Every structure is written in structure tokens, then in C-alpha cells.
Amino acid sequence: TKTRQALNTDIRDLFKSEGRLVDDEFLNELFARLIRTDMGVASAEAVRDDIGTRFRARVVHFDDILESITAQTRELLAQESTEIQFAESGPTVILVVGVNGSGKTTSIGKLAYHLHSTGHKIVLGAGDTFRAAAVEQLTVWSGRIGCEIVTGKHEADPASVAFQTVEKAIEIGADIAIIDTAGRLQTQTNLMQQLDKIRRVIGKKIEDAPHEVLLVLDATAGQNAISQARGFSEAAGCTGIVLAKLDGSAKGGVILPIREQFQLPVKFVGLGEGLEDIAKFDSTTFAKALFE
Amino acid sequence: MFESLSDGLQSAFKSLSGKGKLTEGNMQDGLEIVKRSMLEADVSYSVVEDFMAQVSERALGKRVLLSLRPHEELVNIVHSELISILGPVDPSLHLKKDGPTIIMLCGLQGSGKTTTCGKLSQLLKEENITPLLVAADLQRPAAIDQLHVIGDQLSVPVFSDKGNQDPVAVCKAGVDKAIKDGNRVVILDTAGRLAIDETLMAELKRIDKKVSPDQVYLVVDGMTGQDAVNSAGAFNEALELDGVIMTKLDGDARGGALLSVKQVTGVPIKFIGTGEHFDALEPFRPEGMASRILQMGDIVAAAREAHRIVDEKE
Ligand SMILES: Nc1nc2c(ncn2[C@@H]2O[C@H](COP(=O)(O)OP(=O)(O)OP(=O)(O)O)[C@@H](O)[C@H]2O)c(=O)[nH]1
Ligand SMILES: Nc1nc2c(ncn2[C@@H]2O[C@H](COP(=O)(O)OP(=O)(O)OP(=O)(O)O)[C@@H](O)[C@H]2O)c(=O)[nH]1
Ligand SMILES: [Mg+2]
Numbered sequence: 174t175k176t177r178q179a180l181n182t183d184i185r186d187l188f189k190s191e192g193r194l195v196d197d198e199f200l201n202e203l204f205a206r207l208i209r210t211d212m213g214v215a216s217a218e219a220v221r222d223d224i225g226t227r228f229r230a231r232v233v234h235f236d237d238i239l240e241s242i243t244a245q246t247r248e249l250l251a252q253e254s255t256e257i258q259f260a261e262s263g264p265t266v267i268l269v270v271g272v273n274g275s276g277k278t279t280s281i282g283k284l285a286y287h288l289h290s291t292g293h294k295i296v297l298g299a300g301d302t303f304r305a306a307a308v309e310q311l312t313v314w315s316g317r318i319g320c321e322i323v324t325g326k327h328e329a330d331p332a333s334v335a336f337q338t339v340e341k342a343i344e345i346g347a348d349i350a351i352i353d354t355a356g357r358l359q360t361q362t363n364l365m366q367q368l369d370k371i372r373r374v375i376g377k378k379i380e381d382a383p384h385e386v387l388l389v390l391d392a393t394a395g396q397n398a399i400s401q402a403r404g405f406s407e408a409a410g411c412t413g414i415v416l417a418k419l420d421g422s423a424k425g426g427v428i429l430p431i432r433e434q435f436q437l438p439v440k441f442v443g444l445g446e447g448l449e450d451i452a453k454f455d456s457t458t459f460a461k462a463l464f465e
Numbered sequence: 466m467f468e469s470l471s472d473g474l475q476s477a478f479k480s481l482s483g484k485g486k487l488t489e490g491n492m493q494d495g496l497e498i499v500k501r502s503m504l505e506a507d508v509s510y511s512v513v514e515d516f517m518a519q520v521s522e523r524a525l526g527k528r529v530l531l532s533l534r535p536h537e538e539l540v541n542i543v544h545s546e547l548i549s550i551l552g553p554v555d556p557s558l559h560l561k562k563d564g565p566t567i568i569m570l571c572g573l574q575g576s577g578k579t580t581t582c583g584k585l586s587q588l589l590k591e592e593n594i595t596p597l598l599v600a601a602d603l604q605r606p607a608a609i610d611q612l613h614v615i616g617d618q619l620s621v622p623v624f625s626d627k628g629n630q631d632p633v634a635v636c637k638a639g640v641d642k643a644i645k646d647g648n649r650v651v652i653l654d655t656a657g658r659l660a661i662d663e664t665l666m667a668e669l670k671r672i673d674k675k676v677s678p679d680q681v682y683l684v685v686d687g688m689t690g691q692d693a694v695n696s697a698g699a700f701n702e703a704l705e706l707d708g709v710i711m712t713k714l715d716g717d718a719r720g721g722a723l724l725s726v727k728q729v730t731g732v733p734i735k736f737i738g739t740g741e742h743f744d745a746l747e748p749f750r751p752e753g754m755a756s757r758i759l760q761m762g763d764i765v766a767a768a769r770e771a772h773r774i775v776d777e778k779e
């Protein structure tokens with residue numbers, strides 16, 4: 174069922190086997206296909222104009238153009254490393270942030286499982302003390318994984334839950350603590366400041382923590398994801414992105430302008446709701462799927 | 466961004482002033498800028514194309530008021546056209562006189578379905594109607610708990626059957642319970658699912674067939690991008706939607722996906738969600754949404770004022 178049949182982003186359609194003349198009509202069609210990936214008008218124009226400059230009035234073949242666009246995308250998304258930045262010593266603290274419903278809690282469950290199964294000892298912190306049954310939701314995940322979880326009461330101070338989680342990690346000698354936060358919109362100033370407070374409180378316990386602040390973006394999101402990346406980076410000092418729900422028909426192309434503007438690396442992609450439905454981000458696979 | 470947009474329009478239309486009528490040639494640049502703005506608001510490409518074709522047809526030959534620059538006239542036409550396409554409004558839940566009215570909420574993962582169950586309950590409670598909420602999401606961890614917490618907060622009963630693996634059976638049992646208990650409204654909280662997930666879409670169809678909901682609403686995240694046409698199309702095809710609720714419009718998302726959803730499904734937009742609390746549900750108003758998507762409020766205001774003055778004189 175997880176096929177890509179439903180996609181209409183098939184650039185192949187644009188090209189007959191004998192090739193096509195690159196003219197305005199061609200470039201418009203190309204632009205439409207690019208827009209459908211959610212890369213945004215500016216990025217799509219840049220790609221289109223580049224193709225126009227290089228190939229206008231020529232007859233082209235699918236592979237030429239596809240290779241060209243994919244290469245550019247891959248280059249843009251090529252990043253130092255998608256590895257988690259681990260603490261030099263003591264527990265590594267990962268804080269997870271993002272807008273409502275983007276996939277934070279689920280991504281934490283999957284990431285924790287991934288790290289757990291590669292031999293790490295994990296503690297989860299149920300820092301969403303606001304949303305109905307958010308604590309129960311993360312508790313179910315901790316049960317599936319078989320790892321510790323620190324919870325607070327409903328409407329407890331999330332910063333204190335974060336603090337206790339880090340304490341717990343130190344106490345039991347865990348090497349990774351992953352802290353969930355309530356969903357919030359980047360325009361909600363008070364709630365964004367709360368993230369800064371959580372950061373500071375964690376830093377009191379372990380000096381250079383949090384070592385990672387992962388922003389979870391929903392792959393179905395459009396251009397607002399740019400505003401999310403800006404807002405959460407400013408308030409919470411994001412170090413990387415988890416692109417959730419990439420198993421749907423949405424392409425997640427908005428990470429292209431985000432990468433350009435904020436240099437935030439995508440570290441993981443979410444590919445479903447099961448324990449193993451997470452993968453390290455791979456720019457080649459992503460670039461290829463974008464234009465499939 | 467808004468400024469550069471207006472600047473672009475000003476220069477695009479400078480040459481037009483005083484020409485009197487909108488023509489194909491003199492509209493082109495302005496239409497291009499409006500189109501760009503709509504794409505930046507996340508309206509799906511195909512929807513933008515169709516919409517712009519429709520607008521330019523309507524605008525062609527329209528008189529440009531002397532006191533207005535032509536681009537102001539064009540933007541005003543675009544704005545009115547958007548309003549008419551997003552309408553008509555229908556915030557009614559169409560409650561039946563006899564027997565329970567069954568409302569089913571469906572949509573992609575995390576769009577806001579369960580929260581919206583609470584918001585609709587609050588709305589009904591204000592009219593002294595106590596709905597029964599049915600926990601038909603057997604997929605997401607603690608989804609049943611989430612609905613129970615919401616029910617407790619609002620003092621609204623929640624039907625759930627924790628051991629049951631079959632959402633179709635749960636919905637049926639929930640409806641039966643509402644009939645027995647005399648609840649006038651039943652709200653089914655279904656699991657989030659991808660439109661391309663054939664198994665889960667088929668499951669939704671089975672629920673639809675089994676309990677025949679009176680109102681099926683698609684809950685759409687206000688931050689959705691280009692994929693809105695695909696997902697809304699698939700849900701509408703599977704279920705014949707009766708309405709749309711767009712959530713998370715309390716942020717800075719322009720919500721252009723709503724236009725895509727409206728064009729694809731043709732069903733009324735019922736409410737918008739503007740927060741996480743139960744009172745953050747507003748009846749849909751096309752005017753506000755049109756302005757939000759277009760983001761050319763000052764131009765529209767100027768054009769309207771000019772028309773008002775002329776209308777008064779005539
Ligand atoms: N198909 C799919 N669904 C996902 C993925 N990640 C999360 N989800 C689903 O999306 C919905 C929301 O996920 P959550 O993890 O609760 O999102 P959240 O960001 O923690 O939400 P809040 O805490 O309410 O802000 C759930 O139904 C998840 O199962 C993914 O990669 N693919
Ligand atoms: N800011 C804001 N948040 C909202 C709104 N509606 C829902 N939410 C939040 O969005 C997140 C997801 O909401 P849910 O009601 O759990 O979404 P759902 O569609 O039931 O999710 P699944 O059952 O996992 O598919 C929660 O954090 C809600 O509090 C809204 O209008 N504004
Ligand atoms: Mg969560």
C-alpha cells in the first residue's frame with residue numbers, strides 16, 4: 174500500500190522517448206512539477222531558470238534533465254553528517270520540538286527504539302504535560318522499547334520534568350535521554366520562551382546539554398515549515414530536523430529552502446507509525462524520490 | 466514579502482493607469498504576481514491555474530474606476546472571486562429531529578481530529594446537547610485515553626472498547642449505545658491515515674457503510690502544502706464528504722490548502738480551529754480566509770472604498 178502510485182510528480186511524463194524541445198511550455202510544465210514537491214516558488218524558479226539557461230531550444234532527454242536536477246538537489250542537501258552528536262562523556266541529551274501534531278512523540282519512540290537496538294541505554298522524558306494523554310502515549314512507546322521513562326503530573330512544569338529526566342539518566346547510567354515537548358506554534362511567544370527555559374534547566378545539570386535539539390517537521394507541510402524552522406531555531410537552537418510522515422504522497426520538498434536558509438541538516442526521516450519506521454536521512458534517496 | 470508583492474504590482478500596472486479597462490495584455494503581469502502569491506500560500510498548482518483562468522475571464526473588459534489603479538481593480542476582483550469560491554458558509558451540523566445524528570471525523574495523522582471532537586462537543590453542550598464520543602482510533606498509542614481525558618474535561622460520555630481490534634465494530638457499538646442512551650449526537654473519532662494507505666482507506670469505507678454517518682467531515686491541517694489536492698481527493702472519493710474543518714489557523718500559516726480542498730471536494734468548509742482549547746473553533750468566514758490567502762489587504766481595502774464612494778454617487 175505504501176506505493177507512490179498516487180503521485181503526479183512524475184517528470185518522466187514530460188518527456189517523450191524521442192526527447193522534447195525545451196521551450197516556454199516545457200519550462201512551465203517543469204515548474205508545475207517542481208512546485209508540487211513543496212520546494213516553494215523561489216526554489217522552483219531557480220531550478221527552472223537554470224534548466225532554461227542550459228537547455229533552451231535544445232531537444233532533451235529525460236535522463237539528462239533528471240540527472241541535472243537531482244544532482245543539484247543532492248548537492249544542496251549533502252551534509253556533514255546525519256549522526257547524532259553524542260556527549261563527550263556522560264549522557265547525551267536530545268530535546269525534541271515542533272508544531273502540534275507534526276510527529277514528535279512518535280519520532281521519539283522510533284528513534285529511541287533505533288538507538289536502543291544499537292546498544293544504547295535510553296531514558297525518555299515525558300515533557301508534554303499539556304496535551305490530553307500525551308504522557309500515556311509516550312509511556313506506551315517506552316513499554317514497547319523496554320526503556321525507562323520519567324513522567325510528571327498533568328500540567329506540571331515541563332522544565333522540571335526535563336530536569337528530572339536528565340537526573341535519572343545520570344543516576345542509572347543511561348547514555349541517552351530523549352525529552353518530548355508539547356506541540357506549539359512558532360508564533361506563540363510564551364510557549365517558545367518555555368523551550369528556552371527547558372534548555373537552560375537541562376544545561377544546569379549537564380553543561381553542554383542539550384546536545385541535540387531536533388525539530389520535527391511534517392512532510393505534508395507546505396511553506397509554513399520555513400517559518401517553523403526559523404521560529405524554533407531562534408527559540409530553541411535546533412541542531413537538526415526529523416522529517417516525519419514521508420511515507421505519504423507528500424514529498425517534503427520544503428526542506429530545500431530550509432536547508433538553504435538555515436543550514437539545518439535533516440538527520441532522520443519518518444516512514445510510518447511502527448517501531449522501525451525511521452531511517453537516517455539520505456540525500457541521494459531523497460533527491461531521487463522528490464522527482465519520481 | 467508582502468511589500469515586494471505590492472511593489473511588483475504597482476510597477477506592473479503603472480503603464481495601465483487611466484486606460485479604463487482590463488485587457489488580456491495589461492492583466493498578464495498582475496495575474497502572474499497574484500499567482501505567485503497563491504503558490505506561496507500553498508494553494509495547489511493545478512488549483513491556482515484553474516482559478517487564475519477563471520478570474521482573468523471574469524476580469525476581462527471590467528471597467529477600472531478613475532480613482533483606482535488597474536491593479537487595485539484586479540486584486541479586488543481576485544479577492545471577491547476567492548470569497549465566492551470558498552463559500553457558501555454552512556456552520557450547521559444538520560442535526561436530525563429523530564434518532565442520533567452521526568458525525569464522523571477523518572483525516573491524515575495529526576491533523577486535529579480528536580481535539581476537534583472535543584471542540585464540537587463544547588459547541589453542542591452550549592446548545593444543551595450532550596453528544597457521545599466514540600473512540601474508534603485503535604491505532605495510535607493512547608488514542609482512547611486521549612478521548613477519555615477530553616470527555617472528562619467536558620463532562621461528555623465516551624464510548625470505548627479497549628480489547629476490540631475492529632474499529633467498524635466499535636463504531637457500530639457506539640452508535641447502538643447512543644440510541645439506547647438517547648444521545649442526540651454521536652461523534653466518531655477515527656484513526657489518522659494516509660490517503661494512499663489502501664487498507665486503512667478501505668476500513669474507513671467499511672465504517673461508513675456500517676453506520677452510515679449523517680455528516681462526514683475531513684479535518685485538514687492548516688499548514689498543509691501541495692499534497693492537499695491528493696489527500697482531500699482520496700478521502701472525498703472514499704467517503705463523500707459533507708464538510709471540511711481546517712485546524713491550526715492560530716499561527717502564521719496562510720492556509721492556501723483550504724482553497725485546494727474546497728476545489729477538489731466542493732463541500733462546505735464548516736469551521737476553522739484556532740487553538741488547542743475547546744472553545745477555539747470558529748464558524749468559517751470566507752472573507753477572512755480570502756484575505757489571509759491573498760495577503761493584499763491594503764489594496765483590497767482601497768479598492769472597496771473607491772467602489773463604495775462611486776456606488777453612493779451613482
Ligand atoms: N504515516 C506516518 N504517521 C506518522 C509518522 N510520524 C507520526 N505519525 C502519526 O502522526 C500522528 C501525530 O504524531 P505524534 O507523534 O503524536 O505527534 P506530536 O508532534 O507528538 O503531536 P503533539 O504532541 O500533539 O504536538 C500520530 O497518529 C502518529 O502515529 C510517520 O512517519 N508516518
Ligand atoms: N494550535 C492548534 N493546535 C491544534 C488545533 N487543533 C488541534 N491542535 C493540536 O494538534 C495536535 C494534534 O491533534 P489531535 O487532535 O491529536 O490530532 P488527530 O488528528 O486526532 O491525530 P491522530 O489521531 O494521531 O491522527 C495536538 O497537539 C492538538 O492540541 C488548532 O486549531 N490549533
Ligand atoms: Mg506529542
Ligand SMILES: [Mg+2]
Pocket residue numbers: 578579580602605608654655656657
Ligand atoms: Mg486522534
